[in-house]
Amino acid sequence: MRKIIHIDMDCFYAAIEVRDDPSLRGKPVAVGGKGGRGVVATCNYEARKFGVHSALPMKTALRLCPQLNVVNVNMDKYREASHIIRDIFQQYTDQVEPISLDEAYLDVTTSDVQDGSATLIAHQIRTEIYEATGLTASAGIAPNKLIAKIASDWRKPNGQFTVPPQDASSFVAQLPIGKLWGIGKVTRQKLNDRGIFTVSQLTELTFEQMIQQFGQYGRQLFDMVRGIDNREVKSHSKTKSVSVENTFENDLVTTQQKAQAIEKLVFQLMERLERNQLLPRVKKCSLKLRNYQFKTHTAEITTGCFLAESYQTLFQKLNAKDASPIRLIGVGVSIIDVEHFAAELPFIEEL
Structure with missing residues (x-):
């Protein structure tokens, strides 16, 4: 039986x-852009009490919590801390699968x-992470990645929770359906409307019904609702792109038109990612x-997280080179560890 640990740093x-x-201790804090188009990258628990959360427009966050302390993103500092944490992981196993700067799976089966x-x-x-960085982490321990990740949220912040192999299926069964990977807000609400709220209710569906209701994702979902997840911890992650684009019926001529169109697409992308x-x-x-002559210009920036304001920075760079009318705009991101990506599970009406 495998032994999988999911480590998730607290409000990294x-x-x-x-x-x-230290003057910020005990106060609501959000990290993100301070401008009009700024977005919350992350926030602490004090801020979450006011309804602030990641991907929230900063102006909305400030309306919910006027006393919010907003700090600009400092990726160099976050990467430095992440490197220290990953070095600690490597002392225990070489089977480490980073999900982001502040999250990773470890397979310690043979340790x-x-x-x-x-x-x-x-x-x-x-304990070692705290001693080395002054930061707290939460952990989930389970026989597979699915349950380990869910368990790491169980005792947050600064805690851990273990799900023994014999309790895997019962642990998953009592969960609300929204806890399962791949079931997003839309599918969850539609299932709730049909009276389905817990994973145990989904176990009543046969394999054939799962495929009928959820398409190819039904194969994996059939196992997940039973606490089964055979995915390996992979030390080498893959990168893949997710994007949203629009071809406009009428070319966008002014800088304001272009900037507003980019802003709308960025929020569509952000909602999809969230x-x-x-x-x-x-x-x-x-x-x-892509301009009216079908000439395409592209630009990218390494951010280490989703920063909505970065697209306006890229736009200013490209617009300075070519301010001609625009016919198509695309906004995208490069995603690390795409194995975990699943589109919103399709929901078939005949449940």
Whole structure:
């Protein structure tokens, strides 16, 4: 039986800012852009009490929490802390699968540290992270990646939760359906409208019904609702793009028209990424402009997270080179570890 640990740092970016500026301790803090188009990259628990969350427009966050302390993103500082944390992981196993700067899976099945106890290994890793960085981490310990990730949220912040192999199916069965990977807000609401609220209710569907209701994702979902997940911890992640684009019936002529169109597309992209739990996995942001002569210009920037304001920066760069009327705009991101990507599961009406 495998022993999988999912480590998730607590409010990583915000925690680093509070660590480095003690005057922020105990106060609501959000990390993100301060401009009119700024977006919350992350926030601490004090801010979440007011309804602030990642991907929220900063102006909305400030309306919900006027006393919110907004700090600009400092990726160099976050990467430095992430490198220290990953070095700690490597001391326990070489089977480490980073999901983002602040999240990773570890397979410690063959480790003899702490007499092979994954629960004790997770506790020791969390202790070492705190001693090395001053930051807290939460952990989930389980026989597979699906349950380990869910379990890491169980005792947040600064805690851990273990799901023994014999409890895997019962643990998953009592979960609300929205906890399952691949079931987003739309599908969850439609299932709720049909009286389906817990995973145990989905286990009543046969394999054939799963395929009928959810298409090819039904194959994986059939296993997930039973606590089965055979995905391996892969130390080498892949990168793939997710994008949204629009071809306009009338060319966009003015700078304002172009900027507003980009802003709308960025929010569509952000909603798609949030729905599929991909916001923490963004590596790069990219912009594509095609003018009325079908000439295409592209630009990208490495951000390490989703920053909505970066697209306006890219636009200014491209517009300075070519300000001619625009026919097509595309906004995209490069996603790390695309194995975990699943589009919103299709929902068939005949449930």
